[in-house]
Amino acid sequence: MKKKITIGGIGSVLLGDDGVGPYVVRLLEANYEFGEGITVSDLGTPGLDLVAHLSGQDALILIDSVDNGASPGTVTLYRRADILKHGPSPVRMDPHSPALSESLLIAELAGQNPDEVLLVGITGHRYEVGTSLSHAARRAATQALAETLAEVARLGGHYRKRSNPQDSSTWWEATEANDSTALLLTNS
Amino acid sequence: MARRITIDPITRIEGHLRIDVEVDNNAVSNAWASCTMWRGIEKILRGRDPRDAWMFTQRFCGVCTTVHAMASVRAVEDALKLEVPPNAQFIRNLILIAHALHDHIVHFYQLSALDWVDILQIPKADPARTSKLAESLSPWPRNSRNELKAAQDKVNAVAASGQLGIFANGYWGHPAMRLSPDINLLAFTHYLQALEYQRKALQIVGMLGSKTPHIQNLLVGGVANAIDFDSPSALGMDKLEQIKILLDEVVDFVNNVYLIDVCAVAASYPEWFKIGSGVTNYLAVPDLPLDTKAGAYDLPGGVIMAGNIGGAQKFKTASDPAFRESVTEDVTHAYYQGVKPLHPWVGETEPEFTGWDGDKKYSWVKSPRYKGQPMQVGPLSQVLIGYAQGHPLTRKYAELALSKISAIAGVNATPAMLHSTLGRHGARAIRAAVLGELAQKHWQLLVDNVAKGDLNVHNQPVFPSSEVEGVGTHEAPRGTLSHWVVIKDGKIKNYQAVVPSTWNASPRDQSGAHGPYEASLLHTPMARPDEPLEVLRTVHSFDPCMACACHTFDPSGRQIARVKVL
Numbered sequence: 016m017k018k019k020i021t022i023g024g025i026g027s028v029l030l031g032d033d034g035v036g037p038y039v040v041r042l043l044e045a046n047y048e049f050g051e052g053i054t055v056s057d058l059g060t061p062g063l064d065l066v067a068h069l070s071g072q073d074a075l076i077l078i079d080s081v082d083n084g085a086s087p088g089t090v091t092l093y094r095r096a097d098i099l100k101h102g103p104s105p106v107r108m109d110p111h112s113p114a115l116s117e118s119l120l121i122a123e124l125a126g127q128n129p130d131e132v133l134l135v136g137i138t139g140h141r142y143e144v145g146t147s148l149s150h151a152a153r154r155a156a157t158q159a160l161a162e163t164l165a166e167v168a169r170l171g172g173h174y175r176k177r178s179n180p181q182d183s184s185t186w187w188e189a190t191e192a193n194d195s196t197a198l199l200l201t202n203s
Numbered sequence: 204m205a206r207r208i209t210i211d212p213i214t215r216i217e218g219h220l221r222i223d224v225e226v227d228n229n230a231v232s233n234a235w236a237s238c239t240m241w242r243g244i245e246k247i248l249r250g251r252d253p254r255d256a257w258m259f260t261q262r263f264c265g266v267c268t269t270v271h272a273m274a275s276v277r278a279v280e281d282a283l284k285l286e287v288p289p290n291a292q293f294i295r296n297l298i299l300i301a302h303a304l305h306d307h308i309v310h311f312y313q314l315s316a317l318d319w320v321d322i323l324q325i326p327k328a329d330p331a332r333t334s335k336l337a338e339s340l341s342p343w344p345r346n347s348r349n350e351l352k353a354a355q356d357k358v359n360a361v362a363a364s365g366q367l368g369i370f371a372n373g374y375w376g377h378p379a380m381r382l383s384p385d386i387n388l389l390a391f392t393h394y395l396q397a398l399e400y401q402r403k404a405l406q407i408v409g410m411l412g413s414k415t416p417h418i419q420n421l422l423v424g425g426v427a428n429a430i431d432f433d434s435p436s437a438l439g440m441d442k443l444e445q446i447k448i449l450l451d452e453v454v455d456f457v458n459n460v461y462l463i464d465v466c467a468v469a470a471s472y473p474e475w476f477k478i479g480s481g482v483t484n485y486l487a488v489p490d491l492p493l494d495t496k497a498g499a500y501d502l503p504g505g506v507i508m509a510g511n512i513g514g515a516q517k518f519k520t521a522s523d524p525a526f527r528e529s530v531t532e533d534v535t536h537a538y539y540q541g542v543k544p545l546h547p548w549v550g551e552t553e554p555e556f557t558g559w560d561g562d563k564k565y566s567w568v569k570s571p572r573y574k575g576q577p578m579q580v581g582p583l584s585q586v587l588i589g590y591a592q593g594h595p596l597t598r599k600y601a602e603l604a605l606s607k608i609s610a611i612a613g614v615n616a617t618p619a620m621l622h623s624t625l626g627r628h629g630a631r632a633i634r635a636a637v638l639g640e641l642a643q644k645h646w647q648l649l650v651d652n653v654a655k656g657d658l659n660v661h662n663q664p665v666f667p668s669s670e671v672e673g674v675g676t677h678e679a680p681r682g683t684l685s686h687w688v689v690i691k692d693g694k695i696k697n698y699q700a701v702v703p704s705t706w707n708a709s710p711r712d713q714s715g716a717h718g719p720y721e722a723s724l725l726h727t728p729m730a731r732p733d734e735p736l737e738v739l740r741t742v743h744s745f746d747p748c749m750a751c752a753c754h755t756f757d758p759s760g761r762q763i764a765r766v767k768v769l
Contacts, residue, residue, distance in 0.1 A: 029244050029262050059416050060265025063313055064305075067402045067415075120369035121313065124357060125398050144244055186258060 017052035018073040020172050021129075022163060023065075024057045025079040025115075028187040032087075032139030032152040036078040038185060039135075039159050045183035047164070050173030065118035070127035074170050077115070078159050080152070081136030088138060088151030090158045095119065095132040133166050135159045146187045205232055208732055210739075211239065220708065220747050223561065224724055226732045234717070234724040236708045236742075237559065237566035243552045248698040253279045253690050254423045254664065256698065260686065261417055263700065267748060268416050269302045269408060270679040271700065274686040279423045281522050282673025282690050283666065286495040288659040291425035293649035294438075296491045296501075297446070298411050298418065299677065300642040304453050305404035306680035306746075307582075307635040308461060311628065312397035315743040318736065319468050320390045321380040322370045325358040328388035337389050340467060340611075343459040345396060346389070354392035374736040382471050390468065393460050400456040403449045410446055411438075425661030430653055440650075447646055454639035457632075465632040466604055469625045470612035479624030479741040481723030482577050483510035485584035486706070488685075489521050490678040491641060493648075497521060501641050502585070502678060503592045506573065510622055515591035521676045526573075530685065530701060533570040536563065536710035544572065544713065547687035547699035548672050570709035570718060571701050579719040580682025580706040581745060582631040583621060589637070590618055600636040604629055624723070627744040666693035679703055681746050707745050720745060 024040030026033040037057040044055055058068060058077075069075045083091060099116050115134070122128040137159050140149035148156075167174055204227075211221040225233040244263055248256055257275035261268045273295060280287060287295075330351040337346035361368055374380070382390070405415050411428065412418025420427045431437035469476070489504035497520060504518040504526075518526055531544035540553040559565045570577070578584075589597030601618065608616040608629070621630055670691040677684045682703035689697040709718030717725075720742060727737050 027262055027265065029247055029259065056414075057417065058265075059262060059268065061416050062266040063309060064266060064405070064416060066313075066398060067405050070398065070402065117369060121398070124361070124369055125395050127398070144247055146247065186255075187262075 017050065018170055018172060019071065020053045020074045020076065020167065020170060021068055021072045022049075022053065022055045022076045022167070023068060023078070025060065025077050027060050028185070029144060029146060031141045031143050031145050031147070032137075032149050033080050033142050034146070034187065035080050035137050035139065035148055035152045035156055035159070038148060038153075039078045039137075039156050039163065041185045042156060042160050042183050043163065045181040046177055047174050048177055049167070053167065053172050053174070062114045063118060063121070065114050066121050066127075069118060069129055070122050070125065072129040074131035074133075074166075075129040076133045076135065076163055076166050078135045078137070078163060079115075080139040080142075081134075083136065083138055085138045086151075087140035087149065088155040090155050090162060091136045091138070092162060093134040093136055098132065098134060131170060135162045135166075206732060208735060208738075210735055220742070221559075222720070222724070222738060222742060224735070224738060226729055229729050229732070231724045231727040231729065231738070234721040235561050235565055236568075236710060236718055236720040238568040238708060243554060245552055245698045245700055248695050251695050253282075253666070253688065253693070253695055256688070256695060257421050257423070260700065263702075264748065265416065266306075267679065267681070269298060269412070269418055270677050270684055271686070272418060272421050273299060274675040274677045274679075274684050274700070275688075276421050276423050277521070277675030277677065278673045278686040278688040279664070279675070279690070280673070281675055282671040282688055283423075283664055285424050285664050286662055287492075287497070288425050288657075288662060289495060289652050290428075290430060290649060290657060291660045292492050292495070292497075293645050293652065294411055294420070294426050294428055294660070296645045297642060297649070298408055299490070300638045300645070301404050301407035301411070301450070301453075303638055303680045304457060304635055304642070305401045305408070307631050308397050308401040308404065308453075308456070310680070310746045311461060311465065311631065312394045314746070315628070315740075316390055316394055316464075316468075317370075317373050318740045318743055319380070319472065320382060320387050320394075321375055321377075322358060322373060322387070322391065323362070323375040324380075324382070324384045324387045325355055325391055326362060326384075328355060328384035330355055330388065333385040333388050336385055340607075341459045341463045343455075343463075346392075351388055351392050354395055355388055357395075358391065374734050377734055377736045378730045379736050379740075382468065386467055386471060390464055393464055396456070396460065400453050400460075404453045407446050407449050407453075410442060422661050423664045425659075428660055430658045430660060432653065443646070443650060447643075450639075450642055450646060454643065457635045457639045462600070462604060462632045462636050463607065465628050466607040467611055469629055470608050472625060473612055473614060475625040475740070476616075476620040476623045478727055478737075479627075479723045479744060480510075480622040481721075481725070482579045482717070482719040483622055484508050484573070484576050484578045485587050486573055486578040486580050486683050487585045487588045488523075488526060488676040488678050488683050489518055490676070491645065492521070501644070502637075503589050503594045503597075504678065505588050505592065506578070507584075507587055507591060508576070512587060512591045512618065515588055517592055522674045526676070526685075527674055529574045531572055531575070532699075532701065533572055533712040535570070535713040537566050537569045538564050539569065544575075547674075547685070547701055548689055548697060550687070550697070550699040552699070566708075566710040568705050568708050568710060568718075570712040571706050572712055575712075575714075577709060577712065577716050577718055577722070578706055580703045581627065582634040582680075582682075583627045584682060585678060586630040586633050587618070587621060596637045596640055597633065600633045603636075604633050624741045624744045631746070666690065668692050670696065681748055682706060704745075704748050708747060720747075
């Protein structure tokens with residue numbers, strides 16, 4: 016039986032470097048094919064809905080921006096114990112961070128928690144409203160992708176590089192406000 | 204002498220909300236609701252293609268993704284006077300209902316039940332006796348002694364480990380906790396089961412919308428689902444049958460577990476039918492359109508002013524002129540520039556942060572008003588407006604719930620009791636039951652329409668070069684959502700979202716009138732001001748969702764929820 020692994024990008028693509036998790040997911044989808052049992056998803060800022068995505072999985076790999084005081088673009092790995100170190104005290108504090116510890120604890124209570132949890136954290140640079148990443152976050156995405164693939168391999172999951180990579184540009188960056196095209200203009 | 208208590212942030216909600224109350228003689232004498240994070244995401248939409256807007260608005264909130272996508276396409280369709288094919292209406296309606304059922308189940312069990320259920324009483328429960336009690340309340344098959352015992356064992360194990368885990372932050376043993384150990388056990392058992400059923404509801408959203416949490420199947424003018432009863436990859440009978448099975452399971456849970464639990468908990472706390480009413484002006488818009496022109500709806504809308512249920516006014520359509528013309532946003536007490544209340548089509552979102560000052564500006568939330576009045580939105584508004592208009596399904600489930608509460612509590616429960624904290628919970632469960640029955644109806648409408656040979660799912664939008672305005676509404680789980688768009692030369696000129704939690708969490712307006720959260724907290728009794736459980740009960744009853752801002756995972760754990768008593 017293949018291990019069930021969920022790889023999820025977390026963050027808001029409308030808030031600058033908070034969108035780095037979904038961006039890494041786009042890079043993974045465009046450039047790699049994954050074996051049976053592996054799901055790759057842009058999970059946005061799911062709050063407690065994360066429970067639905069991690070329940071029943073053998074392993075969870077999340078890619079998210081973190082606020083840890085390191086210099087922008089630093090990639091830091093956190094395991095389950097690191098995430099839960101401070102307990103569930105920040106219960107429901109914000110769109111996604113508390114949901115991570117709370118979701119893990121709820122899934123555990125229900126006996127549905129993944130055995131292995133890895134958070135690939137990328138220290139962001141700016142989080143203002145906007146759909147593009149800072150250079151630091153974009154550079155770190157490559158390393159975060161490598162860490163994600165290394166974890167998949169460690170867990171015994173299969174992946175291979177696509178022979179014909181897809182376009183890895185993201186819809187939120189591709190449709191910039193000032194170059195929207197292909198409108199259906201009439202004089203009605 | 205009044206004491207000031209600050210709860211920042213309110214826990215077990217989505218996003219950032221701060222509540223300040225003054226407490227005098229163990230009751231709340233004044234209240235302020237503030238959102239502590241700025242949301243100005245609408246700006247991102249200016250200059251963009253209106254057909255893409257829904258993909259961006261879907262990211263406004265990670266929990267309410269679908270509702271913002273739907274309101275956006277509806278806004279553009281309203282501006283273009285574009286009709287939507289019946290299949291697309293039914294598919295959208297099914298997605299909206301499945302999302303709402305998911306949301307309501309999560310809210311009651313995962314986000315608010317622990318305000319009423321005392322986990323540490325569970326070890327004292329008797330599973331056999333609880334099972335017998337449960338069987339007297341509901342035919343639900345998963346109330347067996349074994350199932351209840353297994354749930355009790357989980358709590359015993361957590362208590363024995365000394366690591367309370369997910370329960371570490373509760374006000375256990377608080378004098379305002381009054382359920383019997385058996386009801387505590389029953390509710391907690393269903394807390395665990397709820398995780399399965401809310402997931403089934405999300406699966407429906409995913410099957411119809413291609414993905415969750417971000418659906419992929421919307422288009423301005425319809426949906427992108429290919430309907431073909433002979434192709435396995437398209438939306439065919441196989442997939443629809445799977446959806447129906449999931450839907451029936453979720454509906455069964457709503458009717459035989461959720462609705463019953465709310466009645467059982469409510470019957471144990473009858474005083475909470477007298478607490479927390481606040482603003483008794485109610486607003487809801489019609490939803491679940493039944494035809495291409497969106498002229499007929501399965502859910503009614505309108506307004507009730509000053510609690511006068513008999514004088515309810517009706518909206519004929521989801522963009523009724525009475526609604527379109529009556530909404531303004533006031534920024535007197537919000538951190539934005541501006542003096543006069545503005546209509547959303549000419550709305551501005553220019554930040555002006557001045558720091559928390561209860562007499563001046565104190566929130567990032569604007570104050571939406573209807574004809575200048577604060578309005579409560581959400582399931583309570585939906586149910587009271589439906590009840591007032593004689594909407595048969597609302598009446599059916601409201602009367603069922605009231606008779607259940609009457610029987611359990613030995614009181615005469617009336618619709619007037621719904622103007623309260625527990626009324627909001629009751630109304631949410633009633634609304635969920637109404638939605639469940641309507642999902643089954645709309646599933647059948649879709650199947651029947653396709654069986655007639657109508658496979659159309661999309662009408663092509665055509666953009667005029669002139670300036671056009673539109674409003675897209677949706678009666679979302681938390682209440683009336685409206686997206687307001689101005690389109691010029693096929694591009695977005697202005698975009699404003701007036702979201703349900705803005706109506707409810709709004710600060711005071713220029714006349715000094717409280718928003719609904721604030722008003723609902725006045726006179727709330729507090730047994731222990733440093734453990735403000737009663738405030739949380741009322742705030743949670745609105746199902747606050749302030750998840751409108753960015754925040755990143757902070758591994759240092761320095762953001763600790765705190766209660767500050769001055």
